[in-house]
Amino acid sequence: MDTLHIVCPACQTTNRVRNDQLGAHPDCGRCKQPLFQGRPVVLDEAAFERQRTRSELPLLVDFWAPWCGPCRMMAPAYEQAAALLEPHMRVAKLDTEQAQALAGRLNIRSIPTLALFVGGREVARQPGALTRADDIVRWARSQLATA
Template sequence: MSEPLHVVCPSCRTTNRVQSAQLGSDPSCGRCKQPLFQGKPVSLDEAGFDKQVARSELPVLVDFWAPWCGPCRAMAPAYEQAARQLEPHVRVAKVNTEEAQALGARLDIRSIPTLALFMGGREIARQPGALTRPEDIVRWARAQLAAHAPA
């Protein structure tokens, strides 16, 4: 049975209602008409992060990174590939900790890269350090989601 889900547009941040059965049919934002999923990580600032985590009913996987970080750059291609496998059932995002320092401090991000998985407005799992193979990122995210699935 298809249920309506709230999905936040990565372009204009409008919250859209999408039937769960239609997630894979390339839904677009009702406001700006941009695709809700682009097969790549969405770059978020602090306000965008807060909106995605608080309003989206999809899990949100976030890579906290910085441009000067070698392991972050090494993980980036694998994270891009993982996004194509996880979307549209997981919102895949990136937060540049140099640009969103207050967010990094609020979430106690102590090392980068750090993957954090959010569901229902709260963090459910965290993985510090680079995962450089897309299958490792996908496996980790899916394992965490399965472990935190409602009974």
């Protein structure tokens, strides 16, 4: 029986979850919070690194800022996409104003920017706003298929 390591979005503990239990709304073994909530997880730098390096799920990150109009336009579609992509992908948001060093290290030049990480490394990037949930889902799944 195959298992995945999944990092809890609440306490950042790594959990082992059987593949056949992903759709059964698993909870964290430590804090008992749901591992998936059907909405993007808000990350800071430390949580981003933990999700990127410890979780075996693909990680889709929206790099955004509160003052960015296109970021705010994309937010509702991104929220809907999270519900469609979980539990087979971790969907997250990272505020580049709060994590400027990380954004610089990752060479985030424009926002919003979607980036897909698999096995700890970036495999795809999409600058600019995608304002329809199905466009976000289609892009993420197509990039995952070629990763």
